[in-house]
Amino acid sequence: AFCPGCPHRTSFWAVKVALELDGRQGVVLGDIGCYTLGKGRTGYYLLQTLHAMGSGVGLACGLGQLARFGFTQPVVALVGDSTFYHAVVPALINGQYNRADFLYVVLDNEATAMTGHQPHPGLGVGAMGQPCTKVELDALVQGLGIPVVVADPYQVEETVYLVLELLRRPGPKVLILRRACALVAAKNRPPVRVWVDPE
DSSP states (O other), X not given: OOOTTOHHHHHHHHHHHHHHHHOSOOEEEEOSSGGGGGGSGGGTTOOOEEOSTTHHHHHHHHHXXXXXXXXXXXXXXXXXXXXXXXXXXXXXXXXXXXXXXXXXXXXXXXXXXXXXXXXXXXXXXXXXXXXOOOOOHHHHHHHTTOOEEEEOTTSHHHHHHHHHHHHTSOSEEEEEEXXXXXXXXXXXXXXXXXXXXXX
């Protein structure tokens, strides 16, 4: 299950509800990372594929070309920020070049959370803790000529309707749902005292 407070929980909820409102079912593709848990209960069993790092976007490029054969379901690929930097840019270029019809949702939790919080190019910190030039995810996508929107998945209602709107736009489009990993956020907060009121 996703960790308590994980922003992926609300991201998956927003995609699930938007697809229900859209009414065309939809194909949801994923790959390796924390968001792989979207195949399970706390991800509402939303992911329909799970192959290799970055493969969801490659599959979305292919499925996004099938309208001419009568395929009308919206295609959504979900991927984390770390996987984006490691394995997705070539597939995005392919999707843009071939005008594939899909929504690519980047679950940007500012971490490589599943494997130990190693740094990635979007964090501005190298493997040895040295400062590096941060590669801005949204600027990179804009540089490919793909429309990109950044939103906070904790703004649940707004995110649902944003996903719904993007599902109905033609061509490739990117939605970055940005909210820090709950574990990272907890490290940067002072400890919180809690108690149980027995009444």
